[in-house]
Amino acid sequence: MISDSLVLAATDSVSGNIGAVAYGLAAIGPGIGIGIIFGLGVQAIARQPEAERVAFRYMLIGFALVEALALIGFVVPFVFK
Amino acid sequence: MLVGSVLAAEGGGFPAPTKDVFQPPHWFDVDLGPIHFYMNKANSLALFAALFVGVVFWLGFRKASIIPRPLQNFCESVWDFIDLQVSRDIIGEKGRKYTPYFVVLFSFVLVCNVLAIIPAAQFPATSRIAIPMILSLITFVIFNYAGIKANGFRRYFGEMINPAPTAPLGIRLLLGPIELVSTLLVRPFTLAVRLFANMFAGHMLLLIFSIGAEYLFEHPPYVFGAASLLMAIILTGFELVIDLLQAYIITVLTAAYIAGAIEHGDEEHETGEPAEVRPVSTTTTAPVPAGAHS
Numbered sequence: 001m002i003s004d005s006l007v008l009a010a011t012d013s014v015s016g017n018i019g020a021v022a023y024g025l026a027a028i029g030p031g032i033g034i035g036i037i038f039g040l041g042v043q044a045i046a047r048q049p050e051a052e053r054v055a056f057r058y059m060l061i062g063f064a065l066v067e068a069l070a071l072i073g074f075v076v077p078f079v080f081k
Numbered sequence: 082m083l084v085g086s087v088l089a090a091e092g093g094g095f096p097a098p099t100k101d102v103f104q105p106p107h108w109f110d111v112d113l114g115p116i117h118f119y120m121n122k123a124n125s126l127a128l129f130a131a132l133f134v135g136v137v138f139w140l141g142f143r144k145a146s147i148i149p150r151p152l153q154n155f156c157e158s159v160w161d162f163i164d165l166q167v168s169r170d171i172i173g174e175k176g177r178k179y180t181p182y183f184v185v186l187f188s189f190v191l192v193c194n195v196l197a198i199i200p201a202a203q204f205p206a207t208s209r210i211a212i213p214m215i216l217s218l219i220t221f222v223i224f225n226y227a228g229i230k231a232n233g234f235r236r237y238f239g240e241m242i243n244p245a246p247t248a249p250l251g252i253r254l255l256l257g258p259i260e261l262v263s264t265l266l267v268r269p270f271t272l273a274v275r276l277f278a279n280m281f282a283g284h285m286l287l288l289i290f291s292i293g294a295e296y297l298f299e300h301p302p303y304v305f306g307a308a309s310l311l312m313a314i315i316l317t318g319f320e321l322v323i324d325l326l327q328a329y330i331i332t333v334l335t336a337a338y339i340a341g342a343i344e345h346g347d348e349e350h351e352t353g354e355p356a357e358v359r360p361v362s363t364t365t366t367a368p369v370p371a372g373a374h375s
Contacts, residue, residue, distance in 0.1 A: 071278035
């Protein structure tokens with residue numbers, strides 16, 4: 001009940017789609033996270049080129065885990081009306 | 082320069098895709114007792130993916146020979162990839178019995194995902210929460226069962242409730258619930274939602290740019306239509322990469338969860354050096370000295 005009225009109040013004061021704002025906020029963290037992951041991964045490969053296979057695999061795993069959070073933020077406005 | 086963008090922004094006439102595109106019209110409805118059964122495009126594509134994977138692997142190994150024919154070669158290379166890079170690399174020798182499940186999981190999710198960009202279908206069967214949810218449920222059952230079988234019920238859950246027995250009491254009280262919630266709730270949830278959200282978002286993006294291209298081509302600055310079409314083409318390529326990556330990720334994470342669940346079952350013989358178990362390297366990189374090999 002309270003969360004309903006808070007969401008409606010927020011929707012009233014935003015002149016566009018609040019789902020877009022929600023996604024924009026949700027994308028900040030994963031953006032920084034992906035930057036850190038790939039930055040450190042590239043650094044690791046630059047220091048030791050033989051480690052490319054290992055580093056690349058963990059970079060991809062880390063990327064998928066972090067991207068999931070951003071995409072959950074994308075999907076939530078669709079799921080909750 | 083402003084005309085195209087204003088027309089698109091005011092939304093008059095632009096048929097923006099909503100989440101109803103993920104509920105295609107039912108072809109027929111049948112009530113079988115409590116179950117309301119229907120077939121639509123999403124359903125039949127998932128069924129097709131399952132049958133496709135089954136038929137391809139069956140045909141590949143029907144008359145298996147030492148010198149493989151092309152289809153058998155392809156199926157064997159998929160099996161080898163999962164066996165070496167996922168099962169044995171992440172779980173160790175005990176992982177080999179999970180390889181069939183991983184191969185099926187990987188292939189099924191891959192085919193379901195790639196249906197998003199194949200011309201006649203163009204709908205990712207994994208973009209409705211049901212399939213990722215069931216796959217993640219199966220994974221949940223498997224890794225808990227493997228953990229309980231390897232460690233015994235008391236030790237497995239004891240490990241979850243008390244992951245750091247030598248820590249001070251305050252930290253132990255915090256760690257227990259965090260570990261429990263993380264393993265029993267967050268893992269299956271994010272496993273399912275990661276796959277679902279990736280496919281949902283990819284499909285939405287492709288729809289927006291394709292419908293946008295068709296809509297913008299009706300208005301004079303045709304360059305916006307062309308730009309939208311170009312974006313749709315680029316995103317199709319990107320979507321292929323994401324499809325492959327998501328299929329790989331769901332398999333690797335399942336393997337990692339199983340490895341984490343059974344790892345304390347054999348403390349005498351640590352999983353050893355999985356790297357040494359690998360026969361011939363399947364890569365084409367130059368051989369490196371043994372010390373630098375992972």
